[in-house]
Amino acid sequence: MTTDPGLNPRQAQAAHHVEGPLVVFAGAGSGKTRVITHRVAHLVGTCGVKPWRILAVTFTNKAAAEMRERLSALVPGAAADLWVGTFHATCARLLRRYHEEAGVRRDFVIYDDTDQKAMVTRLMRELKLDERRFPPKQVAARINRAKQEGLGPTEVEGDDPLSRVSRDVYGHYQVKMDACGALDFGDLIYRVVRGMRDNPELQRALQERFEFVLVDEFQDTNHVQFELVARVCARHHNLCVVGDDDQSIYRWRGADRRNILDFRHHFSDATIVKLEQNYRSTQRILSVANAVVQRNVDREPKRLWTDNEEGTPVTIVSCSDERDEAQVLVKAMGMMLEAGYARNDVALLYRIHAQSRVFEEALRFANLPYRVVGGLRFYDRAEIKDLLAYLRLLQNPDDDVSLLRVINTPPRGIGKTTATRLLEAAARAGTSVWSALAVAADDPSHGPAARKKLGLFRELVAGFMAELEGGAGPATLAQTVLSETGYLEVLQEEDSVEADARLENLKEAVGSMIEFERDSEEGTLSAFLELVTLQTDADRVDDDDAITLMTIHAAKGLEFPVVMVAGLEEQMFPRRGVAEDDDPEELEEERRLAYVAFTRAQERLLLSHAQVRRVYGELRFQTRSRFIDEIPSDEAHFVGQPSTAPATGSYRARQGPPTYTDRGADPAGRDANRFGGHRGGSVAGDSYVDRSEAADHPEGEEIYQGMRVRHRKFGVGSVQSVSEGLPPRVTVLFPGVGNKQILSRFLEPA
DNA sequence: TATGATTCCATTTTT
C-alpha cells in the first residue's frame, strides 16, 4: 500500500480502499474532499482502473467542478474521462445515451420547478379541478415526492382528497410531459431507475460500464437515488459513499439519513471508516458544535476533535430587537475588519432569508460591501426565461410550456381567448400545442384575425427553426430571436431603469452563449440548454471583496474565518411552524442545522438573539434558543442584556443562567487577542470609536494614486485608484494578493 | 391590455 503524503491514517485507509463497499463518515472539516480525490487517483494511478469506468456523483455542480479540477492535478489526463457530475447531470447524460432503452426522446427538454408548476396548473385547469382546494404547488410537491420514492402514479398511497387528486394529476401529467418531450428534475433520476427496473439490458449495460461508484454527501440522498446506485453497483459491489449524518439538513426534500446510517446493513461486508479529526476550527468552536449535536439520539456515534488552537470563546450577544441585532453584528463586523480580517473572511448566517433585510439595511448604512447568496437566480429572471423558452421551442416545438410562455411575448395580439381555444384544440386532438397551431389556420373556432396572427407566429418560429437546422449556434439564434421578435425593441422603447437592467441581463446571457460556443466541445443548442437548466447561481464566481450573507443551508460545504449566526431564538431557530406539532425528528434536524452553522467557522463564532422580534408585522417576545443553553458556559462569552427567561423545555437545566456582561462597546467579544495573534490587529473594545471619527474626517486627500500603503492583513501595496465619497474607498494592489477594495481608514502610509 | 386594488401567504431549495 502506498502512503499518500499528508493523509492521516484514517484518511489513508479510506483513500486506499479498493474493492467492496465502503462508507466514510466524514465529520465537518475532516478533509473529505482530499480523501475522495486521492481515492480516485489511487484507483486510476495505482490500480490501473480506466477512468471512464469510474462514476463519481456529487450534489452540486460546484462540487463536481471542484472534484474534477483537483483530480486533474492528481491524475493528469484522466480527469476528462471520469464520470463526475451531479445525480441530475449524470442521469441526463445517461438518458441521452440510452434514450431508446430508457424509453425517452433523444431531444427531451428539462423542465425546472417553475415550468413544472406551469404544467401542473394548466393540467388542473383542463381537468377542472379546484385550484383553491388543491393548490398546484402542493400537487406538484406530491408528484415530486412520489418520484423521490421511486413511485409511479398508480403506486402513490393515500386516501385523503389531496392524495387522490395528486394521484390523478400525476398520471395525466406524465402523459402530457411525454407528449411535450419534457422531463422534470425528478424524472431524470426516476426514469433511469425505471429503465433499469423494466429493461435488464439497460441495467446490465450500466452495471458493466461502471466498475467503481462513489457518492458524496450520501446523507442527502433520497430513495430513488439510493436505488439507482444500488442497482448500478449490484454487479461489482464497488460502492463508496461519503457523508456525515450530522450534516443531513434536507429531510424536507426527501433525503433519508437511513441511507448512510444503515449502509452497513444494506451492504453487510461494508468497510466503515470514520474521519473525526477536524482541520478547520478551533477547539472551542468544535466543542460548542459538538455540545449541540450530541443531544441528538438518532445518530452515528462520533466525536469531532482537533489539534488546532483553543481559540477565543464563542461570543453570544443578546440584543433588544432585530434592528439592534443588525447594528450590533455590523459593528462587530467592522471590528473584525479592523482586526485585519478581509470582508471575504466574514459570513453572516441565518435560518430564513427574511432575516437578511435588516442586515442589508444596516450594512448599507455602514457602507460595508456585502453579497447575499440565494434569492433570485440569474436564469430565473423573466427576460432570461423568455429567451430560453424561445430557444427550447426551437429545439423541441412540442414543448408546450415554452410555447405558451412566448406565444404572446412580446405582445402580438394573441390574447387569452385565442390561447384558450388553441389549448382546447390541442387537448381534443391529444397533441402538443405546436401541432394544434399547424392546423389552426383551418380551425373555424378562431376568427380570421386570430388565424392570421397564429399563422404569423408559426412562421416566425419556423424561420428560427430553419436557422437552427442550418447549423446556427445558441448565440446567433438568441440574437436573431431577440431582434426578430421585437423583444429588444420593446425594451428599448420602454426606456426605464428596469428595462435597461433587462437588456443588460440579456446581453450577459448572449455573452455566456458566445463563451459556451467557444469553450465547449459540442457547442450545440441542446447542450447549452441542458447546462443552463441544471446549473444554479452557486456556480457563479464571487470574487468581489464583500461580506457574505446567506442561509445556513446555503453555507453547507463552505468555511469562513469569522462566522456570525443571527436569530438564535426559540421558534426562529429551532424553527417551529405555526402548527405547534412537536416532531422530534424536526428538532433533530434543526440541531444538525445548528451544527452545520457552527462548524462553518474557523476562528471566530458569534451568535446573537433578540428579545423582541417583529414577525409578519407582529411583535413577538422571544426566548433565547435552547441551543444557546446547551453550550458549555466556559466555552462562551455572554454579552449584552440577559434574555427575558431561559428557554423552557425538556432539556436539562444548565448550571444556572449565563452571566451576560455589559455589551457596551464590545460586541465582538472581549480579549480578541487571545486568538493566536497572527491576525496582527486587536479587536479592542473601543476600536469602533476610531471608525466614527474616521468618518467625520475623510482622509481622501491624504491618499493618492500610486501611494504605498500598509494594511494589517495584506501588507504593503500600491494604491491603484481612490473613489470619491464617504468614506473614501481605495483600490490597492498587494503583491501576491491582488487588487483589494479597502476603506481608507484601514490603511496607513508605508 | 395595462394598471391599480386586493387578497393571500409566509422555512430551508444541492438540481
Place this chain on the structure above:
DNA sequence: TGGAATCATA
C-alpha cells in the same frame, strides 16, 4: 410586514 399573484376596472 411586504411581496407576489390574482382580480377588477377603465
